[in-house]
Amino acid sequence: MRKLYLRMRSLLLASTSVIIFFILWELAALYLPSPYFPDPYSVLKAFITIITVGDIDGYTLAWHTLMSLERVLLGFVVGSATGVPIGILLGIKPTLKNAVTPIIEPIRFIPPIAWIPLSIVLLIGMYRYIFLIWVGVFFPVLLDTIAGVKRTSITLIQMARTFGADNKKIITKIIFPGSLPEIMNGLRVGLGVGWMCIVAAEMIGGEPVGLGRLILKYANLLQIDTVIVGMITIGLVGLAMNYFILFLEKRLFRWRVEIKA
Amino acid sequence: MEKAILLESVSKKYDVGSSSLEVIKDLTFDVNENEFVCIVGPSGCGKTTLLRIISGLEPPSSGRVLVFGRPPDPKRQRFGVIFQEDSLLPWRTVLGNVEFGLEIQDQKEAEREKIAKTFLELVGLQGFENYYPHQISGGMKKRVAIARALAIDPDLILMDEPFADLDAQTRSFMQRELLNIWSKLNKTVLFITHNVEEAVFLAQRVVVLTKRPSKVKQIINIDLPYPRARLSPPFISYRERILTAFHEELEVT
Known part of the structure; x- marks a missing residue:
């Protein structure tokens, strides 16, 4: 009750x-x-138009969302596939970590938008999107993975050694599963940051689809109601992804006392 | 007969900055096969270091260590080590934890589960297979660790103050359980403790170490049948003898 x-x-x-x-x-x-600032009602109307009819090029909101999701998920996969292994490596090799810290730390603070010119010069097509999303995903994943590895209990490692475990088994059976809660947290934050990079990533490239593109297209037309439709959609999809991973974490880490409560 | 453990003038030094810290100096003793030996010594006397040397995790600085005639190597010999701290994997169930050693030693999956269940039964934990470590008590965690160590059919059981964190009641219960298991399995046990009564209750021989740098102060045979009554006069007189030796080491500082 x-x-x-x-x-x-x-x-x-x-x-x-x-x-x-x-x-x-x-x-x-x-x-x-300002005559351009729309009220909630006109945004709702724009929402319905984009969902049912589509934008000026005929693309519906679902299509924009799917395209953006595809780009972000690709960048996310590359970001985690690089962030987790490199994080484990740097976590178990403190000297290596100290050696690369002066390179990693300043790069970490360069926002994705600042990378746009370089990515235009160096990359083409889908690779540009993936790279710009990667910039957002990689660092949270890397840092949380390192933190997780560092938290590994020395007693557990010694225990495994007394059973004759080699380094490979120590990593796969002790360090990796023990760091998984931190890694998952890094993946969740990384996916969020990667998703927030979508507008920056879609600023480049001539393709007319994607939520970032939708925003930019209608910004040029000064139709701010549809711009807000894009913004709200980005916010809601990001929220949904965050809850999805939180849900996964709860299911995966029932062994953690902290999550039980 | 070949000795289970043989230590000959073993020393261990650590470099601490520019100076060096001598933890163990010229330590010599042996343990027979199937024997239960306790090591007692003041805290900080290098008991844990000694255990790490015997289990092959660290080499001695000088001297000779042989386990069944060979230098200890956990990759080629089977050591069942039980730590003072909680050493269960929190993300694995009780059953998964007991299977861990077998898994490291590449035992087949079907076999693993069968063996693990046998030893869980031996330590009285049948029915708890699917619990996670945070759901069971400290005494039960220790029993899981013991089952895990026994499951690999160890050549040697090494215990580093395993019951130090338990309350008095659980502790004496676990001591009886351990003797019970030992009498069933015929294993060599080297048990480290700073609790003299525990040593007299458990061991056939007690090795008293000096304070750092540790060497053997005295080795005392406990000629009492199991199970031992803690309040019987011979028990008390053994306890007093060892306590006297032990206290000499605490006072001389």
């Missing part, structure tokens, strides 16, 4: 703040001097 009451209350609070948000938005649209 009490549980139900608490649930109802938090649901009520959440919907209240959403309603207040829309009221403030409506007021802002009414009183702000």
Whole structure:
């Protein structure tokens, strides 16, 4: 009973703040001097148009979303396939990590947008997207993997050694499974950051599809209602991906005391 | 008969900055096959280092270590080591943990489960196969670690203060269980402790170490039949003898 009451209350609070948000938005649209700032209703209309009819080139919202997802997931796969192994390597070889830190650390703070000119010069087609998403995915995955490896208990490693485990078995049976919670956290953050890079990645390339492209296309037409449709979609898809991975984490790491509660 | 463990003037030094710390100096003793030997010594006397040397995790700085006639090597010999700290893999179930040693030694999967279940039964944990370590008590975790060590059919069981973290009741229960298992399996056990009573209760021979740098102070045979009564006069007199030797090492600083 009490549980139900608490649930109802938090649901009520959440919907209240959403309603207040829309009221403030409506007021802002009414009183702000800019003629380009749309109210919630025109955004809703734009939403329906993009979902059903499509944009000026005929691409629907689902199509834009799928194309962006494909690009981000490809970048994410490459980002994790590089971030996790390199992270494990740097985690178990502190000297190597110290050697490459002065290179990695400054690069980490260069935003994906700053990489656009270089990627135009060096890469073509899909590789540009993958590279720009990779920039967003790689570093969170790398850093969390290193943190996970460092947290590995020395007792567990010694235990495995007394059973005669070689380095390969220590990595596959102790270090990797023991770091998985941190690695998963890195993957979740990495996917989020990679997803946020989608607009930057889609700034280049002539292709007319993708949520980033949708935003840029309608920004040029000064139709801000459809721009906001793209923004909201990016936000909602990112949220959904985050919850999906959190759900996976909960299922995978039932052995962790911290998650049990 | 070949000795299970043979240590001849073993020394171990660690470099600490520019100086060196001598942990073990000129240590000599042996352990017979199927014997239960306890090592007692003041804390910081290098008992754990000694265990690491005997299990081949670290070489001695000088001297000779032989386990069944060969230099110890966990890749070629089977050591069942039980640590003081919790050494279970938290992401594996009880059964998965007991299978771990067998898995490292490339035992077939079907065999693994069968063997692991046999030893879980031996330590009285049947029915807990699918629990995770955080769901069971400290005493049960120790029993899982013991089952894991025994499952590989070890040549040698090495225990490093395994019951130190347990409460008094669980501890004395685990001591009886261990003797029970030992009498069934005929294994050589080297048991490290700083608890003199525990040593007298368990061991056929007690090796008392000096403070750092450690060497053998005294070796005492405990000629008492199992199970031993902790309050019997001969038990108490053995305890007093060892305590006296032990306390001399604590006082001289």
